[in-house]
Amino acid sequence: MTDLLLLLLVVNAVAVWPWSAEGFVARNVLRRDGRPAVADARRPSAGRASPLYMGSAVLDGDKVNGKSVKDWTVERTMFQALHMATAEEMERDPTVCLIGEDVGHYGGSYKVSKDLHYRFGNFQVMDTPIVENTFTGMAIGAAATGLRPIVEGMNMGFLLLAYNQIANNAGMMRYTSGGQYDIPVVIRGPGGIGKQLGPEHSQRLEAYLNAVPGLKLVACSTPRNARGLLKAAIRDNNPVVFFEHVLLYNLKEEIPYLPYTQAIDKAELVKEGKDLTVLCYSRQRHVAVEAAKRLEKTGLSLEIIDLISLKPLDVEAIKKSISKTHRCIILEESSKAGGVGADILSCVIENCSDTLADVPTRVGAKDIPTPYNAKLEEATVPSVEDVMAQVMWMMTPHMVAKR
Amino acid sequence: MSVSALQNIATSTAEAPPAPADLPKRNYLRSMRANVDAKVAQMLYEDMCLGRQFEDMCAQMYYRGRVAGFVHLYNGQEAVSTGIIKCLRKDDVISSTYRDHVHALSKGVPAREVMAELYGKETGCSKGRGGSMHMFSKEWGVMGGFAFISENVPIALGAAFSIAYRRQQMLDESADQVVVCFLGDGASNNGIFYEAMNMAALARLPIIFVVENNNWAIGMAHYRSTSVPEIYKKGPAFGVPGYEVDGMDVLAVRAAARKAVKRARAGEGPTLIEALTYRFRGHSLADPDELRAPLEKSAWLARDPIATFGEYMKDMGYSNDYLLKETQKKVRALVEDSVSFAESSPEPKVEEVGEYIFADGYVPEPEHFSDEELHQYAVALKDELDQQERRKAGDKTPPTAVQLQRQPLKVID
Numbered sequence: 001m002t003d004l005l006l007l008l009l010v011v012n013a014v015a016v017w018p019w020s021a022e023g024f025v026a027r028n029v030l031r032r033d034g035r036p037a038v039a040d041a042r043r044p045s046a047g048r049a050s051p052l053y054m055g056s057a058v059l060d061g062d063k064v065n066g067k068s069v070k071d072w073t074v075e076r077t078m079f080q081a082l083h084m085a086t087a088e089e090m091e092r093d094p095t096v097c098l099i100g101e102d103v104g105h106y107g108g109s110y111k112v113s114k115d116l117h118y119r120f121g122n123f124q125v126m127d128t129p130i131v132e133n134t135f136t137g138m139a140i141g142a143a144a145t146g147l148r149p150i151v152e153g154m155n156m157g158f159l160l161l162a163y164n165q166i167a168n169n170a171g172m173m174r175y176t177s178g179g180q181y182d183i184p185v186v187i188r189g190p191g192g193i194g195k196q197l198g199p200e201h202s203q204r205l206e207a208y209l210n211a212v213p214g215l216k217l218v219a220c221s222t223p224r225n226a227r228g229l230l231k232a233a234i235r236d237n238n239p240v241v242f243f244e245h246v247l248l249y250n251l252k253e254e255i256p257y258l259p260y261t262q263a264i265d266k267a268e269l270v271k272e273g274k275d276l277t278v279l280c281y282s283r284q285r286h287v288a289v290e291a292a293k294r295l296e297k298t299g300l301s302l303e304i305i306d307l308i309s310l311k312p313l314d315v316e317a318i319k320k321s322i323s324k325t326h327r328c329i330i331l332e333e334s335s336k337a338g339g340v341g342a343d344i345l346s347c348v349i350e351n352c353s354d355t356l357a358d359v360p361t362r363v364g365a366k367d368i369p370t371p372y373n374a375k376l377e378e379a380t381v382p383s384v385e386d387v388m389a390q391v392m393w394m395m396t397p398h399m400v401a402k403r
Numbered sequence: 404m405s406v407s408a409l410q411n412i413a414t415s416t417a418e419a420p421p422a423p424a425d426l427p428k429r430n431y432l433r434s435m436r437a438n439v440d441a442k443v444a445q446m447l448y449e450d451m452c453l454g455r456q457f458e459d460m461c462a463q464m465y466y467r468g469r470v471a472g473f474v475h476l477y478n479g480q481e482a483v484s485t486g487i488i489k490c491l492r493k494d495d496v497i498s499s500t501y502r503d504h505v506h507a508l509s510k511g512v513p514a515r516e517v518m519a520e521l522y523g524k525e526t527g528c529s530k531g532r533g534g535s536m537h538m539f540s541k542e543w544g545v546m547g548g549f550a551f552i553s554e555n556v557p558i559a560l561g562a563a564f565s566i567a568y569r570r571q572q573m574l575d576e577s578a579d580q581v582v583v584c585f586l587g588d589g590a591s592n593n594g595i596f597y598e599a600m601n602m603a604a605l606a607r608l609p610i611i612f613v614v615e616n617n618n619w620a621i622g623m624a625h626y627r628s629t630s631v632p633e634i635y636k637k638g639p640a641f642g643v644p645g646y647e648v649d650g651m652d653v654l655a656v657r658a659a660a661r662k663a664v665k666r667a668r669a670g671e672g673p674t675l676i677e678a679l680t681y682r683f684r685g686h687s688l689a690d691p692d693e694l695r696a697p698l699e700k701s702a703w704l705a706r707d708p709i710a711t712f713g714e715y716m717k718d719m720g721y722s723n724d725y726l727l728k729e730t731q732k733k734v735r736a737l738v739e740d741s742v743s744f745a746e747s748s749p750e751p752k753v754e755e756v757g758e759y760i761f762a763d764g765y766v767p768e769p770e771h772f773s774d775e776e777l778h779q780y781a782v783a784l785k786d787e788l789d790q791q792e793r794r795k796a797g798d799k800t801p802p803t804a805v806q807l808q809r810q811p812l813k814v815i816d
Contacts, residue, residue: 055789062777064788069780074787094573123572129605134557134598141561144546145496147568164554173547173558177539178530179759181546214760228767237762257784261767 072257079249081223082112082188085230086150088259090120093148096234097124099139100152100189109154110190110249136162136187140169140239143185148234156191156243157203170239171214186233188242190249192283192333193381197246199369202377204334206310209241210343217310217340218264219243219282223253225308228262236264243310245283265309267317273301276391277321279344280331281307284382288331291387300395310340313347319355322348326357329390331382336364363390436654437661441721445730447489447653448716451481451709452734454505457514458684460738461504461521465688469746470521473550474535477505479651479683482708483615484509486648486656487583487676490664496544497583498559501536503548506585511543518741524748531751532759544580552586553593556612559584560599563608563673570670581667582610589620591634597641600673604642609667611660612643614677615650621686622694638675650680651706654715683707 062069076084090096097120098113104127107114117125128135136159139149153159159166170183193202206217216238220226226244233240270285271292278288285306292302303321307314322328328348332341341362348360366380439447458476465474477484480502488497488509499506507517512528520527521535528540529548537548546562549555562582569578590596591614603610614634618625626632638645646663649655656678663674681703685692716722722730772780793800 055785055792057785057788057792059781059785062774062781064781064784069777069784072784074784097568097572121572123568123606126606129598129601131595131598131602134560134595134602137554137557137595138561138564138599138602141498141546141558141563142565142568143561144558145562145565147565164551165557168549168551168554169558174762175759176529176533176537176548177541177759178528178532179762180529180539180541182762184762216761216764232765232767235765238764258772258780259770261765261770263767265764 069257073254074257075252076223076227076255077249078220078223078226078244078251078253079110079112081227081255082220082230082244083114083116084259085227085234086113087116087119089231089234090116090124093234094124095146096148096150097126097142098150098152099126099128099135099142100150101128101130101135101154101158103127103152108152110246113152132158132161133165137165137169139185139187140165140173140183143170143183143239144173144181148184149186150234151185151187151189153187153189155201155203156189156205157200159187159189159205160203160208163208166209166215166239166241167212171212174238175214182237183239184234184237185239186230186236186242187239188230188233188244190244190246192243192245192247193365193370193377194246196372196374196377197370198372202370204339204365205241206243207334207339210311210340214239215311216240216264217243218308219245219310220308221245221248221282221285221306223251224255225262225268225306227255228260229264229308231259232261232264235261240264243282247283248286251286265312265314267308267314268306269317269321270304270306271302273303273325275300275302275325276327276329276394277303277305277318277325278329278331278387278391279305279307279318279348281310281340282333284331284333287382287384287387290384291391294384295388295391300391302391307344313344315347315351318344318348319352322352323355326355327394328352328356328360329387329394330360330362330364331387332362332364333381334365335367336362337367339364358394361390361394363387435648435658436652437657439654439657441716441719444712444716444719444721447485447657448709448712448722448727449730449734450485450489450509451653451712452731453508453514453737454481454484455709456731456734456738457504457508457517457741460518460742462684462688464521464742470535471523472534472536473501474521474688475502475686476684476688477502477682479703479707480615480617480678480680481505482653482656482712483613483650483678483680486653486678487585487611487613487660490657490660491544491581491583494544495581495583496546496559496562497585498546498555498562499538499548499585500552500555500587500590501548501550502587503536503538503545503585507538507540507543507545507548510540510545512538512540512545514737514741515744516540518738518745519748522745522748523750524745525751526744526748530759553590553595556584556586556590556595556599559610560603560608563603563610564606567606567608567670579668579670580609581664582608583613584610585613585615587620588614588616588618588625588634589623589628590614591616591637592628597637600638600641600643600675603673607670607672609670610673611663611667612638612673612675614675615680616677617650617680617682619682619686619695621690624694633677635675635677643673643675645675645677647677647679650678651703651708651711653708653712680708681706 058065103113104117104125136151139151142149220229233242280288288304303325305321330341330344332339341364363382363386371377458478464470484505504517516528520529523531529537536550559582566578566580569575635645635647646659648659659676713727
């Protein structure tokens, strides 16, 4: 477990920036009349290398060091990948705007929108007062009238305050208006159980929002899929709630250098295996990978499916995997009572009963407010050991109801 | 005075008399009324009649079992809808509450479509999916129809944001539309209203908050639920000018509306209008309406906006009894036509019950880059690699301001 946590790194993604950007941050101010100032800090090209030390990278057309940029990968953390996706989409389409608390001058509490207000101005990257329901509703109204707003919940749990707007308006307005108003809004933010953040900052909103018709629920889990998925979610004409996990923001990975998109309704096959399928999403994907790694020594091979889309579920991918392994564990971080796992479980039973050799089971968080104490907190969240134990139990002969 | 001479009188707003420093009494602003010519007066009268007759027909159809659900009628408040909305253009947007039929009608949605919606028919303005409380018409700029108290406020704010965004961010000169957000006195106690006023004033959004103060939130009297009953006074606290108007006088409402619309269109920001009015029927058709005193009701009934405006038209020589009756007949025919249209319209197909939930999703496709773009990316990549190299070599110089450039598309150090 500890090595996993080390891998997943830190909590506070107000990470170590190699060089402070404070120098430019202070320059942009809100005009006194309350109108957002146009980003005046767009400087003339200054991208040349420092004269002190010329770099040795060789540039030739679209080739760098002899390799085309198309083939380059670069190392990015997840918050950087999300930052790239946001900036790329805002650049590509001027109707894409960012609305939320501290997304502008402060750069977002997890630095996903750092410095974007310089490039796009205070209107396209809008700092709002602390009024979740109003700015979420505002984004929905703006989406209905031609913009493509991204709403950042500073913490996903705060969006409970905007529940009415998300449920009644983002989810249902298109339907109640007979299809007249599309709501291309993305509601995103850090969620999940962090490290000792207490119960209110450890919400798993996917469980709450699962019951709302008309929403797409997407959970990213790696830098690579975060960038592709967020870009696709922004381009989607439907309201998408985009879940990021606080503990994953500093996860590093090599990702393609050039922009790309990834389907928001397709599950990702993380690892192939033959004995048992683990259906998981968000941070639990990494828990499952770790469990699979350790179980490999025992000769068990797990197939891991990162669901990505929690609603609608990618039933085809689930079916395909279970028809191969015949066994299934659902691994989730939301609580077992009323969590998405219950839905996935019934989906598995309804769709895969002809290929299942055993009743699928769930590993999920406990139905209690997430405690502050580290040990207590750890006990509420599914751990690698929990998953391994569940797998072992599934793979050992046990009572199954006779037909 | 001949009609042509009357038509020469500008329809512009009469300037309000300078208000005394403290203005304790209600209804002081009644003296500020719009001047209208005969044609405009006739239009306003017709629109109010349409609202009234449509709602009466609605009640009839409800009691006959043709219309179902919660039906909230607008009777008595017509001067507000007509006075405000008839100052708007077609591309302006309104956002309404659950008492929304008449707002939709005033905005221009054909009575046929509104009635068909009440019938739950496919030809209704929300295709039978919304019903009484969810009238939507993108064509006419009617954005709801929202059933919860004050949830339409941020939606209207968003529409206003969208307009301001197009004008200021995307430099679209043609984006000078105005948004009107209707709410009731009950909603004025809700936090969203104040949050929205604050944000609208901060960003100077082109929005007009119209509080239709009919004194009753179902059975909760306004003075029992609000510590400061003068709602218009709550605007200035947020930097939103507030005006109180007599909501039973269409010309008073129109005068305030014109001022507010002009202000919003010029990009000067939001306005709050409190229209003092009264609903002649219960909260909804399911409300027995036993709380309100008969004396109170009859006092307001005596100020029926349609009857008083009819009198005004006669006084001004714009109309006479015969013409007013003819107008009523004309409207009657329109309403009856809407009913027969709704009756004969097809029901939505049951197999299409799942239609309209989702729009077409985005299907990922490979990104295409021009040679020039690829080169820009390559330049940015070289820069990044060079920086890494310098950093490794112990160079502590801060990076150049690459984050701030739009080109090349580089984001992160």
